[in-house]
């Protein structure tokens with residue numbers, strides 16, 4: 001089997017009825033680009049840039065950011081790279097002043113909220129990303145957006161950074177695409193508005209599950225309640241994909257769910273055509289894509305959407321997968 005998965009690297013993730021699925025890698029460190037290439041990824045679908053803040057003892061400088069981002073861009077050549085702006089707080093604790101005694105850190109000052117509170121730090125990172133955009137197809141993605149105003153504020157900081165670079169005569173890609181993560185239920189409900197204001201979306205199921213089900217993703221006492229198979233979660237994904245498609249904006253998925261072959265048929269059936277996962281998971285997911293037709297996936301999705309519990313969903317998807325492989 002190992003050899004077979006290795007052979008898959010150079011084969012396209014194409015369904016038996018000829019639909020291409022984009023396979024992207026999630027990375028945290030620039031060196032992980034090698035894993036993406038080794039697994040035949042079509043690009044990087046999620047570059048978690050937090051590591052720069054979590055390693056060194058002080059806030060990274062613009063040049064330190066730039067060096068990391070430029071190395072990823074150069075290694076990926078002409079393949080697209082989605083860089084997520086800082087997603088610190090809650091489970092990713094930085095050395096900068098965050099409230100230490102937050103009672104509900106996942107509902108607190110994290111991610112885009114933290115970035116908008118520390119605009120200088122945010123601008124530093126955005127400048128570095130813009131500078132790195134001359135090396136390939138770089139896209140910028142904002143995490144944990146929960147309201148339109150929040151998105152607009154983030155876009156304004158980006159527009160300011162662009163204007164500054166322009167004035168300084170520093171080159172960057174003027175047409176770079178700007179997207180957002182869909183990982184808060186309020187964003188799903190407002191998708192018809194968000195489609196007007198971003199170029200692309202990526203569903204972050206790790207957070208979407210916890211916010212949809214009110215289950216802390218890091219609390220082992222409630223880990224049994226935390227699952228992508230919960231019908232409510234699947235409905236939120238369906239709503240997101242439908243709204244993005246209706247608005248003509250590409251949508252992918254980058255949470256753990258997209259790297260689990262159990263869900264591949266369901267996700268294709270719901271209309272997803274781009275999946276981003278930890279590179280090691282890509283060959284298995286690709287194998288499912290290459291073994292099934294979209295028509296069959298649509299039937300699987302339609303049936304799944306009628307089920308009432310996570311247990312039923314898991315049992316059904318497991319049966320379907322066993323039948324396939």
Ligand code: PEP
Pocket residue numbers: 046048087183203204205206207208254255256
């Ligand atoms: C997610 O929430 O699904 C996601 C991809 O982001 P992270 O796991 O970094 O919060």
Ligand code: MG
Pocket residue numbers: 143183204206207
């Ligand atoms: Mg997240």
